[in-house]
Amino acid sequence: MIVNMSEKATEEQIQHVVERVREAGYQPHLTRGTERTIIAAVGSGRRHEIEALQVAPGVDNVVAIAQPFKLVSRQVRPERSVVRIDGVAIGGPEVVVIAGPCSVESHEQLLDTAHAVKRAGATMLRGGAYKPRTSPYDFQGLGLEALKILQQARQETGLPIVTEVMSTEDVDLICEYADMLQVGARNMQNFALLRRLATIQKPILLKRGPSATVKEWLLAAEYLLSGGNHDVVLCERGIKTFETEMRNTMDLAAIALARDLSHLPVIADPSHGTGKQSLIAAVSRAAVAIGADGLIIEVHPCPERALSDGPQSLDFAGFARVMEGLSEPLRRTAKISLATAQAI
Ligand code: PEP
Numbered sequence: 199m200i201v202n203m204s205e206k207a208t209e210e211q212i213q214h215v216v217e218r219v220r221e222a223g224y225q226p227h228l229t230r231g232t233e234r235t236i237i238a239a240v241g242s243g244r245r246h247e248i249e250a251l252q253v254a255p256g257v258d259n260v261v262a263i264a265q266p267f268k269l270v271s272r273q274v275r276p277e278r279s280v281v282r283i284d285g286v287a288i289g290g291p292e293v294v295v296i297a298g299p300c301s302v303e304s305h306e307q308l309l310d311t312a313h314a315v316k317r318a319g320a321t322m323l324r325g326g327a328y329k330p331r332t333s334p335y336d337f338q339g340l341g342l343e344a345l346k347i348l349q350q351a352r353q354e355t356g357l358p359i360v361t362e363v364m365s366t367e368d369v370d371l372i373c374e375y376a377d378m379l380q381v382g383a384r385n386m387q388n389f390a391l392l393r394r395l396a397t398i399q400k401p402i403l404l405k406r407g408p409s410a411t412v413k414e415w416l417l418a419a420e421y422l423l424s425g426g427n428h429d430v431v432l433c434e435r436g437i438k439t440f441e442t443e444m445r446n447t448m449d450l451a452a453i454a455l456a457r458d459l460s461h462l463p464v465i466a467d468p469s470h471g472t473g474k475q476s477l478i479a480a481v482s483r484a485a486v487a488i489g490a491d492g493l494i495i496e497v498h499p500c501p502e503r504a505l506s507d508g509p510q511s512l513d514f515a516g517f518a519r520v521m522e523g524l525s526e527p528l529r530r531t532a533k534i535s536l537a538t539a540q541a542i
């Protein structure tokens with residue numbers, strides 16, 4: 199349930215409603231907008247007591263939250279959220295580009311890539327230290343050694359780092375090195391991991407599971423927000439369909455839908471979304487045009503030698519061309535037309 203306070207509601211009236219929501223057995227969550235305050239009653243309690251708040255002083259109206267995800271929904275927070283990662287803002291007017299190799303393979307490979315993607319205009323660095331691989335015989339990542347290399351790249355380039363966490367056991371260690379933690383597609387519904395990540399002070403990049411509906415994806419995000427971590431960025435990375443020519447099918451409409459249903463920023467991963475180097479530029483432009491707040495793109499000094507995801511990785515020149523294709527007008531027009539569409 200949502201209690202919409204009137205524009206003129208006093209602080210005392212707001213606090214009274216918060217208290218009544220708690221008494222009714224719900225958790226109160228306040229969103230202070232530029233014009234009004236919204237109080238969401240989350241959890242399970244005595245619904246009729248919330249409905250009765252209709253007549254409490256300072257209350258405009260009481261409505262049900264239409265979706266099963268609550269704190270993630272735009273009903274609870276109509277304004278868009280901006281997630282800040284050490285000077286980089288995801289969800290603001292700029293389209294943020296995160297780039298780097300699928301896996302950290304060596305000091306030289308990562309440092310060269312970090313400098314190259316920075317020169318081309320990327321504002322964050324990616325690189326896997328703990329890799330979720332389909333086969334146990336494939337390269338599994340360098341672990342702690344990779345985290346140390348990532349930290350050096352950060353020191354040299356100033357680019358904040360995002361890297362994947364696969365297990366609750368690794369959370370503390372990864373938090374010492376990374377600026378943002380990625381929950382990979384295969385772990386989107388690892389509820390123990392989500393619950394643990396809800397308690398940390400670092401932003402989370404939550405990838406959509408290859409077989410997850412948009413609702414399931416947003417409910418996974420709800421685990422993070424309801425547990426206390428509101429710094430969540432969603433990432434569409436392609437889903438499984440009957441198509442076999444591409445590794446996954448990039449669900450572009452899901453980017454627009456997720457932004458419609460939720461206030462959280464949404465970025466696109468055209469690398470995993472297509473599995474093909476040749477499609478990254480076109481799909482990146484399409485994702486930005488449909489409203490993506492950013493992109494995450496795999497880049498390798500020599501894709502044919504990559505220990506993971508070579509076929510979808512761009513070399514430095516290829517990445518620079520993708521960045522040129524994401525010209526300023528495209529980025530600006532997409533954001534402006536979206537803002538207009540949302541205002542209508
Ligand atoms: C990755 O980012 O390298 C990765 C494994 O992504 P996903 O979880 O989307 O497959």
Ligand code: MN
Nearest residue numbers: 300496506507
């Ligand atoms: Mn990868």
